[in-house]
Amino acid sequence: MNDEYRRSMPLFPISIVISLTDLSARQIRYYEQHELVKPARTEGNRRLFSFNDVDRLLEIKSLIEKGINLAGIKQVLSMQDEEETQEHSEEDIQEAQKDLSEKELRKMLKNELFQGNRMGKSSLRQGELSRFFH
Amino acid sequence: MNDEYRRSMPLFPISIVISLTDLSARQIRYYEQHELVKPARTEGNRRLFSFNDVDRLLEIKSLIEKGINLAGIKQVLSMQDEEETQEHSEEDIQEAQKDLSEKELRKMLKNELFQGNRMGKSSLRQGELSRFFH
DNA sequence: TTTTTGTGTAAGAAATCCTGACACACGTTG
DNA sequence: CAACGTGTGTCAGGATTTCTTACACAAAAA
Numbered sequence A, B: 001m002n003d004e005y006r007r008s009m010p011l012f013p014i015s016i017v018i019s020l021t022d023l024s025a026r027q028i029r030y031y032e033q034h035e036l037v038k039p040a041r042t043e044g045n046r047r048l049f050s051f052n053d054v055d056r057l058l059e060i061k062s063l064i065e066k067g068i069n070l071a072g073i074k075q076v077l078s079m080q081d082e083e084e085t086q087e088h089s090e091e092d093i094q095e096a097q098k099d100l101s102e103k104e105l106r107k108m109l110k111n112e113l114f115q116g117n118r119m120g121k122s123s124l125r126q127g128e129l130s131r132f133f134h
Numbered sequence C: 001t002t003t004t005t006g007t008g009t010a011a012g013a014a015a016t017c018c019t020g021a022c023a024c025a026c027g028t029t030g
Numbered sequence D: 001c002a003a004c005g006t007g008t009g010t011c012a013g014g015a016t017t018t019c020t021t022a023c024a025c026a027a028a029a030a
Helices: A002-007 A014-021 A025-034 A051-065 A070-085 A088-108 B003-007 B012-020 B025-035 B051-065 B070-085 B090-108
Strands: none
Touching: A002 A051, A014 A025, A014 A051, A025 A051, A051 A070, A088 B051, B003 B051, B012 B051, B025 B051, B051 B070
16 A cells, blocks of 8 residues: 555666666667556656566566567556456456457467466566565 | 665665655765765766665664764664674673763763653664665 | 864766667568 | 568767765854
């Protein structure tokens, strides 16, 4: 609750985020451009990332490495955002998942997606950064 | 243990530390100059502060507001540093406290120091930052 | 009163970051 | 196959942030 406030506090310049995520500046800016992350800005227009932002970037990176394109990642992330705010019934969740797997995933990700891990929530879930911080 | 590693990771530029501590850049640099904090540096020589650094600065600020001068603060902090690394017997701790109170405090802080709170460890202890982060 | 402390402020230089813009490999589409 | 779309690298010019050094000064200490 107050926790979310702390995790969304703008703290890191892009250089730190680069070292934390091993993404390039170009990648990070490109993801922002496509609204996968929305870092805050200083008065002088410099990006400032929160813990949530960094977590999100790590998640994006993990999905990228699975071969998912940005459109797909956007879907996944927006679904997760919904889950965080609203409480869902079992049906809702299945509905949302159908939305992703039928309309987008099967078509554009072919079979690469489900090699090995079945994209279970566990591996995609938040808190990646908790390996570094607490 | 691994926790200490995370808390000592250089993450924040001075601008963020300024907003987090409400200290001026001048103050922060001055404290560094007198070795109360030792922030890391980027390749380009910019300061990078860790959680521990910010905690320490908040502690410094709190002590400053109590009217303690830098020499006294340095003593207090160095004592705390020792406590963190080594395990002490009861005697050791009393010894250290005597070291501070007799040699320095009574002489240079006069009576201002003990007005109200008796400088109990509780109020000086670390983790101030935990009010903002976890 | 003279000195020391702690902080403000300013200047010039250097580092970091910003937004385009162009390139390009690869995969997709017509 | 040719044309297009996607995701990333890289470079340039400009803006912002930070650095050090130096001077100033009020308040406290000597």
